[in-house]
Amino acid sequence: MRRFATIKDIASALNISVSTVSRALRDTYDVNASTRQAVLQKATELNYRPNFNAIGLVHNRTHNLGILLPEITNYYFSTLFTGIQDVAYKAGFNLTLFVTGNDAEREVDIVRNLSLSGLDGLLVSVSSQADSDQHFQEVIDNGVPVVFFDRVSENIHTSKVMQDDYNGAFEATVHLIKNGYRKIAHIAGPEGLTFTQARLNGYLDALRKHKLPVEPSWIVHSGFTQQHGEQDLEQLWVCGERPDAIFAVNDRKAIGAILALKRKNIxxxxxxxxxxxxxxxxxxIVSPALSTIAEPAFEIGKRSCELLLKHIQKKRFEPEQVTLPGKLIVRESSQRL
Amino acid sequence: MRRFATIKDIASALNISVSTVSRALRDTYDVNASTRQAVLQKATELNYRPNFNAIGLVHNRTHNLGILLPEITNYYFSTLFTGIQDVAYKAGFNLTLFVTGNDAEREVDIVRNLSLSGLDGLLVSVSSQADSDQHFQEVIDNGVPVVFFDRVSENIHTSKVMQDDYNGAFEATVHLIKNGYRKIAHIAGPEGLTFTQARLNGYLDALRKHKLPVEPSWIVHSGFTQQHGEQDLEQLWVCGERPDAIFAVNDRKAIGAILALKRKNIxxxxxxxxxxxxxxxxxxIVSPALSTIAEPAFEIGKRSCELLLKHIQKKRFEPEQVTLPGKLIVRESSQRL
DNA sequence: TAAATCACCGAGAACGTTACCGAAAAAACA
DNA sequence: TGTTTTTTCGGTAACGTTCTCGGTGATTTA
Known part of the structure; x- marks a missing residue:
């Protein structure tokens, strides 16, 4: 059985008490400089590492943050994670990552079996809102701070940080209109999600504002992958009148659409x-290069983590909601030239 | 201060001892069916969650695995992580993720400050081998199982799992030769890394086997990003005779090269x-589509985690080394047509 | 010189859980 | 009926650490 050097080992080696060693290691009050020096030296000599379980036990603090993500294998979520880790690392927090694979059941399973005592807080982007948010409410009721980001949960009162989905979608659609497209379709995300709805609304309002027709068959919902994008486009192409422009809920689906269009020699x-x-x-990289709305993924990660840390530090902290703006990036795919 | 329901709360509510509650919860020996039922019911009623710190303290087991990665914002490492989590989740282990950002100093810092007692094992892909591996040796000396993957550390005796870099590189180079290219350059990774060396050797041996010249100026080392790929190509293009084919150490650099070549109208x-x-x-997605050697990222993740779990379970487990084959994927970029 | 202050240290409880051992009650055996 | 076995439970130490409290000497103050 492996066993690390403990505070007791140091104490007995130096013939002093554990209390003194503890104080010396933490460099707090009431300890002579010379004894402190001796303790420190002995600690490195014995390769002492603090036992976080023990510390967590007495403090009810673990310096561990949980992150719940639908997936990690894409640009958005992985840079978001990097943003989170950026501030967590500086604050001395470790990150335990849970990936649901967009599986709502698994999400519930993970959250229900969470070792809440092992986590000081939870950062989550929900996998699907289809069913209830009960499992998150339970966590909050247990006094564990939760911050939602990106895919937030509507009916739960806590801090949330997201990009401005509505205005981004609005701007994207207006951009298409300004470039002369009139029959604009929307390849959307799964229906249950709030941000799917927000982007859909931005799209719709942009059409209405410019008095363009809203054609229900030009709005198709499905998942987030490139394959979904290809399928959506095929569906758009079989039924009725064809659109002359496409606003996709994300880049991966847009690229799926581009690939499908290229196959049709369009x-x-x-x-x-x-x-x-x-x-x-x-x-x-795709050719032609894709116009898009840039999301501040890294920034969202940072802000979420900062907010969570605040929640953890203050006992009573009013939930905040922050919305970060996107930015229109014009490339080739949205221009008639 | 937040506080969860503990085993004591259940015990006093039911007027029984904590030992009995503990046994009932874990469904072990020596507990009557009816009292067990009562305990279970009370537990859900009080929303009891086991305190992993306490359990970790007595068992010296945390069911936590550490993962040390150079980066997460790319396809390879993120699917690798998914593979790891796939087996960890089934085995009831949580994953604490550390991303170094390819910073060797930060790697040392993280490893040195690791709460070893909070981790049952460590999965690592090194950031750079430039300096020493001492920090990893310390971890192992402390009795914490370590498994290396992808970017392994040569001088440390422990389990390692990686793709077959040498043969993959060999095959890639031979493929170019067979397709009529003769002046083949290699855009390599940072020099310190073992797998950089392995791929370089595969490339060199393929050239030698086919009696092609090895031109030192056609081998350029740098980082792993697309930008590095573009820079490398520029460097290749300024000095002396130009190559007629490029084998890149990874896809991102290859794409950088493609983009740079396209700008030159090549x-x-x-x-x-x-x-x-x-x-x-x-x-x-890139156009023309890039030929490549497919790496079994997900599989590498799975195998690494399985191996680590074995190490943790058995007290004495001989280090294993597993090498997974890659697979040549022929697309447009490597064909004269 | 007596009293008060200060610097430093140790004892022991506590955090939530498990493991070991012993005890009481119930059941089986003789 | 007495004895042994089985079933079920409780007491307690232990895991590694922090924290509160109190207690030495030594030093300063009056």
Whole structure:
């Protein structure tokens, strides 16, 4: 059985009490400089590492944050994580990452079996809102601070940080309109999600404001992958009148659409305009390059973590809601040229 | 101060001892069915959650695995993580993720300050081998199982799992040769890394086997990003004779090279062949599509975690080394047509 | 010189859980 | 009926750490 050097080992080696060692190691009050020096030296000599379980036990603090993500294999979530870790690391917090794979059941399972005592707080982007948010409410009721980001949960009262989905979608759609497209379709996300709804609304309002027709068959919902984008486009192409532009809920779906269009020998931009959402690096690589709304993923991660840390430090902290603006990036796919 | 219901709360509510509650909760020996039922009911009623700190303290087991990664914002590492989590989740282990950002200093800092007592094992892909591996040796000396993957550390005796870098590189180079390219350059990774060396050797041996010249100025080392790929290509293009094909150490650099070549109006495939390594999804999206060696990222993650779990379970477990084969994926960028 | 202050240290309880051992009650055996 | 076994439970130490409290000497103050 492995066993680390403990505070007791140091104490007995130096013939002093554990209390003194404890104080010396933490450099607090009431300890002579020379004894402190001796303790420190002995500690490195024995390769002492503090036992976080023990510390967590007495303080009811673990310096561990949980992160719940639908997926990690994409640009948005992975840079978001990097943002989170950026502030967590500086504050001395570790991150335990849970990936649900967009599986709502798994999400519930994970949250229900969470070792709440092992976590000082929870950062979450929900997998799906289809069913209830009960499992999150339970966590909050247990006194564990929760911050939602990106895919937030409507009916739960806590801090949330997200990009401005509505205005981003509005701007993207207006951009297409200004570039002469009139029959604009929307390749959307799963229906249950709030941000799917927000982007849909931005799209709709932009059409209405410019007195363009809203054609229900030009709005198709499905998942977030490139394959979903391809399928959505096929569906758009079989039934009724075809659109002359596509606003996709994210870049991956937009690229799926571009690929499908290219297979049909339809010229992107000239025949059909395409715009995405996210500014995934791949949008600059695909040909023609994809116009998009850049999301501040890293910043969202940072802000979420900062907010969570605040929640943890203050006992009573009023939930905040922050919305970060996106930015229109014009490339080739949305221009007739 | 937040406080969860404990085993004591259940005990006093039921007027029984904590030992009995403990046994009932864990469904072990020596507990009557009816009292067990009562305990279970009370537990859900009080929303009891076990305190992992306490359990970790007595068992010296946390069911926490540490993962040390150079970065997470790319396809390879993020799917690798998914593979790890796939087996960890089933085995009831949580994952604490540390991302170094390819910063060797930060790696040392993280490892040195690791709460070893909070981790049952460590999965690592090193950030750089430039300096020493001493910090990892310390961890192992403390009795914490470590498994290396992808970017392994040579001088440390422990389990390692990686793809077959040498043969992959060999195969990629031979593929270019067979397609008629003769002046093949290599855009390599940072020099310190073992797998950089392995891929370089595969490349060199393929050249030698086919009696092609090895031109030192056609081998350029740098980092792993797309930008590095672009820079490397520029460097290749300024000095002396220009190559007619490029084998890149990974897809991102290959794509950088492709982009730079396109800016020069050089036709990919026809004028200059390009092949990468990884099979990042973007390699199918870029135009022309990038030939590459597919790496079994997910599988590597799974195998690493399985191996680590074995190490943790058995007290004495002989280090294993597993090498997974890659697979040549032929697309457009490596064909003259 | 007596009293008050100060610097430093130790004892012991506490955090939530498990493990070991012993005890009481119930059941089985003789 | 007495004895042994089985079933079920409780007491207690232990895990590594922090924290509160009190207690030495030594030093300063009056």
């Amino acid at each position: 010229r992107i931009g000239k025949d059909v305009g395409v715009i995405g959402f996210t500014n995934d690096p791949v949008s600059a | 036709r990919i495939g026809k004028d200059v062949g390009v092949i990468g390594f990884t099979n990042d999804p973007v390699s199918a």
